[in-house]
Amino acid sequence: MSATPDDTSRSNAIAMQASCEDDYDPASLSCEQALQRLLDAVTPVDGSERVHVRAGLGRVLAEPVLARFAVPSHTNSAMDGYAINADDLPASGTAELRVVGASFAGKPYRAPLARGEAVRIMTGAVVPEGADTILIQERVEALNDRIRFDGNHRRGQHVRRAGEDLAAGATVFAAGRRLSAADLGVIASLGIAELAVVRRPRVAFFSTGDELRSLGEPLGLGEIYDSNRYTLHGMLSALGVELIDLGVVTDDPARLEAAFRAAARDADAVITSGGVSVGEADYTKEILARLGEVRFWKVAMKPGRPLAFGRLERAWFFGLPGNPVSVMVTFYEFVRPALDKLMGTTPRLPWTTSARVTQGLKKRPGRVEFQRGSLRREADGTLSVTPTGDQGSGILSSMSAADCFIVLPMEATRVEAGSLVEVQPFHGLF
């Protein structure tokens, strides 16, 4: 496929912007290596608490949930109609049965059914003893106190068996499960009101930079509002951890050190943004090395290359880059899986599929690039993806406009318009 003039100028702009940023560094870890190191290191927090099932959404089970009884507890009808014994179905022609009563949901017909009898039955109502088949009302001719029907019915049809949802004694959910809305309903169906869940990890976070102002403060020349703390607040809230917002800390070694110590004292994980590159005022890595331990600090990716991970007393430390898009990319790729593990559940790795890219893209070899894209289902049913505007790592609106990352592999240098690329949809994530 040939590139349109628009595509070419776009690609050139992307290439120029790429050449202004850091060059390939052989000391960097690959994304896979970095993720592996994180996941190998982090272990779940200790401690659990009991919560009402209503407060269980997104929480992680500390104990398994067992079925003390079968669900449903009684065999019941899946349709409105008549409960019969299939032995009363005619081999040919039609048959008639006498309707001896009715079984409603919550108001069962308690007598056993005899041959020659039928019971009017509603969805969810107990199937009387002696009945094994439901005739749906549309397939039956109702005459005063009798019904007439043909033989084209199957024994056992429209019957929900006791225990077909959950068997008595089964382990319904294992410890470590993160609870969904469906799970809360399943647990309620077992009559369980209270759950043992893993305590929420405490995550402290702060922004670093002399140029940063908090909301409500006036902006001086060259100053910007701290946006990272708000995206982090959103992403961490969605994870269901306990938040400790420590505000903005200036690029002052003594203040940074104090903030590091304060964060580590209260938190299971500490997340900072900014100050991890090698600029003059970037102290993060040096302080981490002094107060704790640096496990790695460079990943071969863009955006997000300077990404520090280590230990700060008993807390895990994530030093994210300052650029707003880098914060979100590194959070999704690394911090979220690591915090999942800290929360005692299976790490959720970015979900990946492929799509046809609608325009040509250029990149540098030696790093994986995460561009922001917008997915579309084409008329022929295939998925296409279009980058959302300028891809600079400071352009946070490219994230707001996006619904996926376009992941360009390490060694690629260009991607032709129309070719298949890997995408990571972030539906429900941010």
Ligand code: AMP
């Ligand atoms: P740094 O990693 O500290 O060198 O910052 C890289 C870029 O990100 C600079 O342009 C910073 O001004 C910007 N930046 C750093 N922290 C924040 C923040 N909290 N909110 C918005 N932009 C930031």
Ligand code: MG
């Ligand atoms: Mg900075």
